[in-house]
Amino acid sequence: MKLNNHFLELKDSYLFSTVARKVREFQAANPDKKVYKLSIGDVTLPLAPAVIKAMHDAVEEQAHKETFRGYGPELGYDFLRSELVNYYGKRGVKLELDEIIVSDGAKSDLGNILDIIDPSNKVLIPDPVYPAYVDVNVMGGRKISTIAGNEANGFKPLPYDGLDADVIYICSPNNPTGAVYTKDELKKWVDFANSKNALIIFDAAYESFITDPTLPRSIFEIEGARTCAIEICSFSKIAGFTGTRCGYTVAPKELVFDGISVNALWNRRQSTKFNGTPYIVQRGAAAVFSDEGMKQIQENLQFYRDNAKIIKEGLNSVGVWSVGGENSPYVWARTPKGMKSWEFFDKLLNEYGVVCTPGAGFGENGEGYFRLTAFGDREVTKEAVKRVIELYK
Numbered sequence: 460m461k462l463n464n465h466f467l468e469l470k471d472s473y474l475f476s477t478v479a480r481k482v483r484e485f486q487a488a489n490p491d492k493k494v495y496k497l498s499i500g501d502v503t504l505p506l507a508p509a510v511i512k513a514m515h516d517a518v519e520e521q522a523h524k525e526t527f528r529g530y531g532p533e534l535g536y537d538f539l540r541s542e543l544v545n546y547y548g549k550r551g552v553k554l555e556l557d558e559i560i561v562s563d564g565a566k567s568d569l570g571n572i573l574d575i576i577d578p579s580n581k582v583l584i585p586d587p588v589y590p591a592y593v594d595v596n597v598m599g600g601r602k603i604s605t606i607a608g609n610e611a612n613g614f615k616p617l618p619y620d621g622l623d624a625d626v627i628y629i630c631s632p633n634n635p636t637g638a639v640y641t642k643d644e645l646k647k648w649v650d651f652a653n654s655k656n657a658l659i660i661f662d663a664a665y666e667s668f669i670t671d672p673t674l675p676r677s678i679f680e681i682e683g684a685r686t687c688a689i690e691i692c693s694f695s696k697i698a699g700f701t702g703t704r705c706g707y708t709v710a711p712k713e714l715v716f717d718g719i720s721v722n723a724l725w726n727r728r729q730s731t732k733f734n735g736t737p738y739i740v741q742r743g744a745a746a747v748f749s750d751e752g753m754k755q756i757q758e759n760l761q762f763y764r765d766n767a768k769i770i771k772e773g774l775n776s777v778g779v780w781s782v783g784g785e786n787s788p789y790v791w792a793r794t795p796k797g798m799k800s801w802e803f804f805d806k807l808l809n810e811y812g813v814v815c816t817p818g819a820g821f822g823e824n825g826e827g828y829f830r831l832t833a834f835g836d837r838e839v840t841k842e843a844v845k846r847v848i849e850l851y852k
Contacts, residue, residue, distance in 0.1 A: 463504015465600045474590050474820035475736045476501055478804075485808055495843035497770070497831040500634065500788065500812040502699040503764060505734035507742070510698060513746035517739040528738045533706065533730045535561025539741045542748040543707060552679045554709060558722060560729055561736050561744075564706040565664050565693035568594040571732070572660065572689070572708070576626060576722040583624035585616050587821035587828075589634045589662070607824050614638040614782055614791065618651035627652060628679070630662035632669065635830040636791040639674050645681045652687035656716065659688035667697035667760055669786040677709075685711040690722060696788070698747045698756050705736055707743045763788050766840045767833035773844035777851040788833040791818070795851055800826055811846040 472480075478498055486494060497710040506509075520526035526630075534540075540559045547554050562568050569591060578601050584592050596603050606622070607613035614636040624758040628649060631640040652659045659678065666676040675681060678688045694700035710722040736744075746752045771784030774792050781792035794803040800817035807813045807829075818828030831847075833840070 463598065464719050465598050468597050469594055476817070477815065478816060481804070481808065482814055492812055494808075494812050494814060495835075495839050495846065496757065496814040497835050497840065497843045498816045500696075500832045500834055501694075501701050502696070502759075502763075502834050503836055504699055504759045506699050506703065507747070507752055507759065509746045509749055509752035509755055510743045514739050514743040517742035521739070525654050531734045531735045531738050532654075533733055534726060535559065535733065535736065535756075536738070536741050539745045540707075542745050546748055547677065547679070547709075550676060552677050554679075555712065557726075558711055559707055559709055560725060560732065560847050561705070561707045561734070561741065562729070563696065563704045564700075565662065565691045566706075568691045568708045569660070570690065570707060571693070571728065572725065573599050573601075574732075575721065576658070580625035581623060582626045582628070584628045585615075585630075586823055587614070587635055587818060587825035588628070590821065592628050593822075605822065608633075608638070610780070610826055613645060615640055617644060617647050622651070624655060625657050627657055627659045627664070629659055630664070630809070631675075632665040632783070633789035634662075634665065635816065635818070635825070636790055637785075637787035637789035639669060639786045640679060641670075641673070642675050645675055645678060646683075649678070649681045649683045649687060653683055656718070657687065658714075658721070659684070660692045660758075661688050663690050663692045665787060666692065667756075668764065668788050670764070671786050677731070679709070679711070681795075684831070685713045687714070689714065689725075694744050694747065697760070698744070698752075699759060700740075703740055703743065705740050710836060712761060733810060752840055762837070763833045765814075766835065766837065769840055769846055770833060772850050779851060783822055784833070790831045790833070791828055792831065794818075794827050794829060797827065800829055803829055807847065807850060813846045813851055814844045814848075 540556050543559050544554050576601055581598050582601050582603045584605055585608050597731045606616040608616045615638045661678040669676050678684045678690050693706040710725050711721055714721040767788055770790045774781050779792050781790050785791040800819035804817040807815055816830040818825030
């Protein structure tokens with residue numbers, strides 16, 4: 460018996476695990492010092508009341524024989540998929556019910572989708588990038604190439620002559636940089652993918668933070684995307700489901716390679732390896748789209764947007780170059796005086812008690828940058844920004 464040796468090719472530690480370890484060590488050595496965390500992109504506000512009520516009602520249903528539900532449809536209940544069809548429809552994107560496959564979160568789908576993609580495909584990943592994109596492909600032994608995001612292109616790399624790829628990862632609003640592609644910029648990627656017969660895996664986890672009506676929130680707002688892209692999204696950021704777990708993938712019927720439907724393969728994969736997202740969770744997710752639910756989650760989203768504004772304005776006040784913080788919960792900033800990312804992380808933690816995420820952990824092009832998240836408590840955010848400003852001064 461042989462194990463999958465590709466796991467041995469992974470970096471020794473996952474970025475966020477390393478950050479957490481360093482913080483634990485600091486707190487153990489300094490039990491009297493308070494730590495201000497603006498590192499991990501986990502939400503801090505509770506679920507909206509409409510969501511909680513829907514989940515409570517669903518729990519009560521499970522207590523009675525007449526309304527009890529056992530195994531549900533592997534691809535998601537129609538009541539939730541119908542809400543998602545309407546949600547997209549309000550932005551001019553027409554979807555069919557069976558083009559939406561509900562799951563337990565975007566992170567799962569980003570890894571599991573590789574089950575239906577041949578390992579021989581050339582994978583193109585932007586750098587810097589959410590580490591899971593790289594790790595799941597390394598685990599599968601795939602050949603990975605990167606395309607550089609940098610200050611010159613606003614951390615929004617675009618295709619160029621001579622570039623080649625079979626599978627392309629795009630995240631917008633981007634994690635970690637907070638950069639958001641325009642419609643014209645995404646059209647260049649869609650045209651490139653169609654010309655190469657390539658697949659775009661579009662991560663739209665942070666779409667709900669876009670308030671600028673000129674910016675696309677879905678790849679399917681772009682002409683031609685239905686023949687080259689799938690979209691993976693999540694309730695984690697729009698509705699605070701980071702611990703509740705619910706997401707979905709949109710696989711258009713027109714997405715066909717060598718006569719084989721991506722939608723059909725993904726449906727088959729999920730039906731075989733996944734028993735479906737819990738009924739109680741899906742009821743909560745559907746409540747997000749009720750009038751009351753949308754009102755409540757917008758209040759939560761605005762809280763995080765205001766946090767991002769506080770971070771952005773604080774950095775601007777001391778002349779720090781940054782991107783993101785507008786239409787995104789992340790702010791990506793340059794470290795002072797050419798300081799290395801982990802060096803800056805250690806200084807910020809050990810001398811100021813603030814936790815950021817070092818840019819180098821997101822790839823080679825992240826060196827010399829760091830990420831701050833808007834998902835923290837308001838007072839923690841204000842104090843952390845005050846301390847970052849002190850470091851720069």
